[in-house]
Amino acid sequence: MGGRRILGWIVLLGVVLAVGAFAWAGRYGELEAIAPPDQNSFDRQLVERGRELTAIGDCEVCHTGLAGIPFAGGLALPTPFGTIYTTNITPDPDAGIGAWSEEAFRRAMHEGVDREGRYLYPAFPYDRFTLTTDEDIAAIYAYIMSDVPASDLVPPENELGFPFNIRLSLAGWNLLFLKNERFQPDPNQDEEWNRGAYLVEGLGHCGSCHSPRNLMGAEVNHYDGGFAEGWLAPALNENSTAPIRWSRDALVNYLYDGWDRDHGVTAGPMTPIVNHLYDRSEDNVYPMAAYVAWLGGTPVPTSDEAREAAADRIAFANEVEWDEANPPEPADEDLARGAVVYRDLCAKCHKQGADIVPLALTSTVNFPDPANILRVVRDGVRPPRGAMNRSMPAFGPSLTDENLVDVLRFLRDRYTDKPAWTDLDKAVAEARAELH
Ligand code: HEC
Ligand code: HEC
Numbered sequence: 001m002g003g004r005r006i007l008g009w010i011v012l013l014g015v016v017l018a019v020g021a022f023a024w025a026g027r028y029g030e031l032e033a034i035a036p037p038d039q040n041s042f043d044r045q046l047v048e049r050g051r052e053l054t055a056i057g058d059c060e061v062c063h064t065g066l067a068g069i070p071f072a073g074g075l076a077l078p079t080p081f082g083t084i085y086t087t088n089i090t091p092d093p094d095a096g097i098g099a100w101s102e103e104a105f106r107r108a109m110h111e112g113v114d115r116e117g118r119y120l121y122p123a124f125p126y127d128r129f130t131l132t133t134d135e136d137i138a139a140i141y142a143y144i145m146s147d148v149p150a151s152d153l154v155p156p157e158n159e160l161g162f163p164f165n166i167r168l169s170l171a172g173w174n175l176l177f178l179k180n181e182r183f184q185p186d187p188n189q190d191e192e193w194n195r196g197a198y199l200v201e202g203l204g205h206c207g208s209c210h211s212p213r214n215l216m217g218a219e220v221n222h223y224d225g226g227f228a229e230g231w232l233a234p235a236l237n238e239n240s241t242a243p244i245r246w247s248r249d250a251l252v253n254y255l256y257d258g259w260d261r262d263h264g265v266t267a268g269p270m271t272p273i274v275n276h277l278y279d280r281s282e283d284n285v286y287p288m289a290a291y292v293a294w295l296g297g298t299p300v301p302t303s304d305e306a307r308e309a310a311a312d313r314i315a316f317a318n319e320v321e322w323d324e325a326n327p328p329e330p331a332d333e334d335l336a337r338g339a340v341v342y343r344d345l346c347a348k349c350h351k352q353g354a355d356i357v358p359l360a361l362t363s364t365v366n367f368p369d370p371a372n373i374l375r376v377v378r379d380g381v382r383p384p385r386g387a388m389n390r391s392m393p394a395f396g397p398s399l400t401d402e403n404l405v406d407v408l409r410f411l412r413d414r415y416t417d418k419p420a421w422t423d424l425d426k427a428v429a430e431a432r433a434e435l436h
């Protein structure tokens with residue numbers, strides 16, 4: 001960490017603590033514990049709506065730990081400030097939120113405070129969930145209280161250093177970064193756009209991964225791309241590096257199935273998101289796709305228009321596809337070594353005419369950072385539920401670090417017109433260290 005960053009930290013910390021002290025006066029009170037609500041007391045239609053919304057909010061993805069008990073918490077979330085564990089949100093009155101009234105639940109979702117009035121860490125994306133309407137929060141509450149089995153699992157304590165272990169400092173964070181306001185529809189946009197914006201910005205909390213964060217962990221530069229669990233969550237705005245622009249239909253395919261013929265397959269932390277959207281209603285996923293397409297810039301092209309506009313890239317992609325008549329013979333020694341790895345291990349699937357997206361059109365090879373492609377090649381593709389036949393074996397065990405660097409350098413050179421990735425050796429070494 002450079003000196004300027006440390007200085008930045010100290011200044012920011014001072015601000016947080018000062019504002020936190022200031023906010024002490026306005027701290028939250030405890031809301032009364034209730035007897036867990038009768039499971040059958042909720043309207044079934046409300047519960048079903050809640051099920052749908054809970055999936056869009058990925059509540060289960062985050063609130064399920066290694067024990068594998070849904071919603072019982074315990075998943076470790078590494079942050080620059082230490083490790084935060086998700087809590088048990090099953091209806092168990094002691095370990096979970098069974099003693100929480102709907103009011104307490106709503107306050108947590110809108111303001112990031114627990115029933116007893118303690119501030120919650122923004123690793124829980126309440127800065128996003130705050131946009132959600134009271135009605136939708138009531139539906140999620142109904143679903144959790146009636147259909148999620150209670151579990152008495154107690155997740156581990158957070159491991160945070162001073163001063164981040166002082167929850168009151170979050171009052172400062174909230175003053176700076178939490179806008180406690182519900183979603184306001186934009187009258188200049190149509191109903192589909194507004195529905196999509198509501199879900200993507202709010203419950204879907206897509207920007208939590210897809211936006212960079214400042215030193216205090218707050219989102220900046222909306223959808224400019226961020227990092228999540230070592231993976232690049234790429235830019236979704238006009239800085240997207242996808243060779244063919246994302247149309248609404250391509251996004252529908254990607255968000256439902258995790259695969260699109262113009263873009264390739266999803267991987268890493270995006271896979272559980274997509275798996276949860278797989279069974280979701282068109283009423284929700286289509287608008288989300290429409291909104292994300294709009295983020296990429298207006299006017300939004302149809303798939304055909306996007307392909308037409310990318311005709312050069314497609315021609316290039318086809319030209320460099322691997323086949324008998326078109327083997328690579330890079331003059332450069334380093335690239336030639338990568339080509340040999342490719343010929344021996346990859347070409348049998350990744351070649352002209354295979355039922356597979358040409359590598360030159362896939363996102364990962366075009367990303368500004370090799371984090372994802374290196375994990376895909378190392379760990380293989382464990383495809384999402386909507387694209388089960390598209391799996392690829394892990395090459396981690398059969399490739400040395402040098403082989404891996406060589407083949408990645410070769411892929412970037414052959415299949416894109418983008419500058420070479422720098423520090424590939426370092427990226428590979430870092431990714432390997434993560435495994436231990
Ligand atoms: C990105 C991960 C993540 C997602 C997604 C997420 N949560 Fe959480 N949630 C957390 C973390 C982490 C905490 C604990 C924060 C803390 O310790 O301060 C938490 C805490 C909570 C709490 C407070 C519980 C308590 O015992 O204090 C509630 C309620 C909650 N989440 C509900 C939800 C609901 C409902 C959803 C889906 C709409 C959801 N969460 C989605 C990470 C997540
Ligand atoms: C937990 C972090 C996380 C969250 C939350 C998340 N994403 Fe992603 N997303 C990723 C990662 C990582 C990738 C890269 C996947 C890959 O390399 O295959 C990705 C890829 C994508 C892509 C492909 C972009 C491209 O150019 O290839 C789209 C589109 C996308 N996400 C949309 C969404 C939407 C919409 C949401 C909200 C519903 C969302 N994401 C929520 C992490 C996340």
Ligand code: HEC
Pocket residue numbers: 263264265266341342345346347348349350355356357362363364365373376377381389390391392393395407
């Ligand atoms: C047994 C067949 C097979 C082999 C061998 C194979 N792949 Fe794959 N690979 C796939 C499939 C299937 C996909 C999913 C993409 C699709 O369906 O379009 C994929 C996807 C990828 C992707 C991700 C593209 C994206 O969508 O973002 C990369 C990168 C990749 N492969 C590189 C390699 C490299 C490098 C090798 C050799 C070390 C290799 N593959 C060997 C079958 C294979």
